[in-house]
Amino acid sequence: MTVIRREEPRDAAAADAIVAAAFGPGRFAKSAYRLREGVAAVAELSFVAEEGARIVGTVRYWPVVIGGEAALMLGPIAIVADRQGQGIALALMQASLAEAKRLGHRAVILVGDEPYYGRAGFKRVQPYGRITMPGPVDYARVLGLSLADGAVEAMKGEVRKAALDERVAAAGCAVG
Numbered sequence: 001m002t003v004i005r006r007e008e009p010r011d012a013a014a015a016d017a018i019v020a021a022a023f024g025p026g027r028f029a030k031s032a033y034r035l036r037e038g039v040a041a042v043a044e045l046s047f048v049a050e051e052g053a054r055i056v057g058t059v060r061y062w063p064v065v066i067g068g069e070a071a072l073m074l075g076p077i078a079i080v081a082d083r084q085g086q087g088i089a090l091a092l093m094q095a096s097l098a099e100a101k102r103l104g105h106r107a108v109i110l111v112g113d114e115p116y117y118g119r120a121g122f123k124r125v126q127p128y129g130r131i132t133m134p135g136p137v138d139y140a141r142v143l144g145l146s147l148a149d150g151a152v153e154a155m156k157g158e159v160r161k162a163a164l165d166e167r168v169a170a171a172g173c174a175v176g
């Protein structure tokens, strides 16, 4: 049985290892990583998937600012290789996005494949470039999800790093 639950401090090493195995060292070069550097993940939105005593999946979110408005950036999300294709990532997104909405977050963005993230409700930000990334990016992969009606559609501007928080170093990778 797969249990989706909030990440606890004791899960962090296992979650970090899944991300490292999924993305490799190249993750540190991505624009999304730059936005996470020196900023803590949103603790209450970090979720893991657990099977028995094994952590098999992780999702984390980082706070960002878009044109002066607070938003969330989804990712990294990763599942251990031998448990992919079972719907675990979708379940992690559904649980964490429901919690984000409950907590009053309004907009979520990510850089990733629309055919996959569309399953969780993400759409390309149109017109391309209305929300810009601080580094080179394929704008067909900049996706958004409004948790409050029209929240993503109302945003315009560059995605910027949220306030620095030295407590947790970003261990994330780019989504995509």
Ligand SMILES: CC(C)(COP(=O)(O)OP(=O)(O)OC[C@H]1O[C@@H](n2cnc3c(N)ncnc32)[C@H](O)[C@@H]1OP(=O)(O)O)[C@@H](O)C(=O)NCCC(=O)NCCS
Pocket: 022, 023, 075, 076, 077, 078, 079, 080, 083, 084, 085, 086, 087, 088, 089, 090, 091, 112, 113, 115, 116, 173, 174, 175, 176
């Ligand atoms: C991408 C990832 C998180 C998906 O996790 P998962 O638990 O296997 O996903 P789900 O079981 O919810 O969905 C699997 C389905 O999505 C499809 N899918 C996976 N990645 C996809 C992509 N990039 N584009 C389109 N479809 C994709 C699979 O083919 C599968 O399709 P099916 O249901 O028709 O068989 C996982 O494969 C993974 O960890 N990959 C390596 C890390 C990564 O790329 N993370 C995303 C960027 S941060």
